[in-house]
Amino acid sequence: MDKLIFIDYHKCVGCATCEMVCSMVHEDICSPALSRIRVVRYPTEAFNVPITCAFCESPPCVSVCPSGAITKNADSGDVAINPALCIGCRQCVQACPFGHANFSLDRGTAFKCDLCGGSPQCVEFCWTEALQYVPLDRALGGKRDAAARNILKSG
Amino acid sequence: MKRIAVNIEICDGCGVCQLVCSAQKAGQWHPSFSRIIIKRDEEFGLNVPIFCMHCSNPPCETFCVMNLIYKDHDSDLTLRHEDRCIGCRACEIACPFSAAIMDPISEAVVNCDLCGGDPQCVKYCPAGALAFIDISEAADKKRRQTAGLQILEASRKL
């Protein structure tokens, strides 16, 4: 995985735009419950945590899936669900440490982030730039910059 | 939609759920009649209760040669017409969790039916390892209390 959805928690205002867009793109309906990306809100702390698939290197959902429906592509690093094989046992939902893998009661299959095939719409529409789809290096570079600036300021 | 959830860390494998299940479902006090099974791993001292996951596209349904397994339309449970079972045990093999079990007396294969919405195993679990909760609520809880909270705490420390 050279590129990932990089989340800056401090910028997220919890507006749910990403959730609306995601469900609109994938399910043709604006319903945060059917969104792949989900925002956990801690109103008293004024902190919001968008949670999406981390595309783990050794994903627990892949190991736990009893029907081989979830696979990790060794080349692209993509983790995808094949709905034809999904038996709907919800083991992946239980196994994902982030609570990302989600389950559609209508279709009876699990679903997860597919990065919209290469241009994630949640990132496209996130107006606070809390979400960015960038190569890992760039994301970390930006973070280092910010940290360095902080040190400079305080020093 | 409510389903049984297990907290493996709390389960100490006492087997009360199995006894309660066998009494409720088969009128016997013996774990081999129970629809909930405790898989025990001696090496790690693990006890994991396993029961029917009520899959949405159940493989047991595909394997049943008598077509007696069906998804109930309203409750979305995987149920059986037990009287038609010929005991070929194909569903037992098809189920990844071996959650379909052969009742030794009636020789029909059976699975958990959530006791019609009030699972007795959950009610009597002395350790509180079993819970009967809504599945989307469970996912929300995990996101809020595990993943999100960790990030929140990490950011507090900054």
Add this chain to the structure above:
Amino acid sequence: MRILIIGNGAAGNQAAASIRKYSPECEILMFAREYYSEYSACALPDALAGWIPINKTYLKTLADYEQQKIKTCFGQEVENIDINNQCLEAGDKKYGYDCLIIATGSRPIIPPINGSLLKGNFVLKTPRDIELIMEHKPGRVVVVGAGNIGVETAGALRNRGCDVKIVEMQDWVMPLLYDLKSANRIRSLLEKENIGVFTGERVIEVQGEQRVERLRTDQQDLECDTVIWAAGVKPNVELARQAGLKIGSLGGIEVDKYMRCTHPGVFACGDCVQSLNVITGKPSLSLLWSSAKRQADLAAANCMGQSYEYEGNCSVVIEEIMGIPCIAIGLNLQGLNGYEVEVIEQESQDLYYRLLAVNDRIAGYQCIGSLDGASSIFTMIKKGTSLSEARRVLLNQGLISTMAWYIDSRRYF
């Protein structure tokens, strides 16, 4: 939308049921040769043995078809399919379709030898066959073929008190499912039940004046009054061939991963198709109930506009002989011919198992004496789990606690 289904077996009915999941409205017409509703072929040996009544083998009543809004054209042989004009002919009438699902199934093979038409020759395929066999009052029976149908039929007739012998052309019983060592265990179980087993013998002719009196093999004459042919089944592909659909090398209708035939709008599923094996990826005939249903499910979904791929078939055959459960999953050494196979086996007085692995991947499992752990092995075969991955999970507390279904397989690794 108008969908025609040819065949009223496991595949045909599953296809109809799955179509109903997608569309409660569309028109479904089902054609079948026989007059009666769906039955379970797998329950026939149980009915023959007298463990269950014959009427229990019927899975549906005609009212059920009506309730599912399936129009039935039973007792109508489909004579011709005109795939270019999208219609088929049955009983002087033409039926147009938008989508055709061929589920014509298979039929038992009776080799063209002398005397195979004499009174006293039977096959076991429909509930009607049981009635015919029972009317004949079998006393001394020879079952030709020691596949799973042959072995089950032999056990059933033994239960009825008949004197039963099995003749098998290959060198051991159930040669397509088990290896020699496990087959020998099954053989001794059969012999304990007083069933005579003769392997490596080819049947030459059936002798008799009016009815069957004797069966001649290349090694001996067997006195009998009944011969039951269980020497394999053959896909019913004549209709498809006539229509111009491609027939594969093994004699089944050729379909792609989406269960589509070589002509658009035509799907096929069940015993009549040849599909890929999940382990080797080579073409194979599955001829099992579960594969028929799975394929029908996918054919129906794809005919309703999905694009679901079939993962390939993996056989699971469970047998109970003298109360001892026997199970064979995946391929045996013969099926894995040409691969380097690692064999893990263990033997005790009343349990024998062997696990076959190819390139570190679990490919087959045979066990006589217990079904414990078989479901985790089956899951691993379908999933393509490697032996090393299985060991990694079993040795890791964190992994095993989330995948407790692995625990049953601990004894193998």
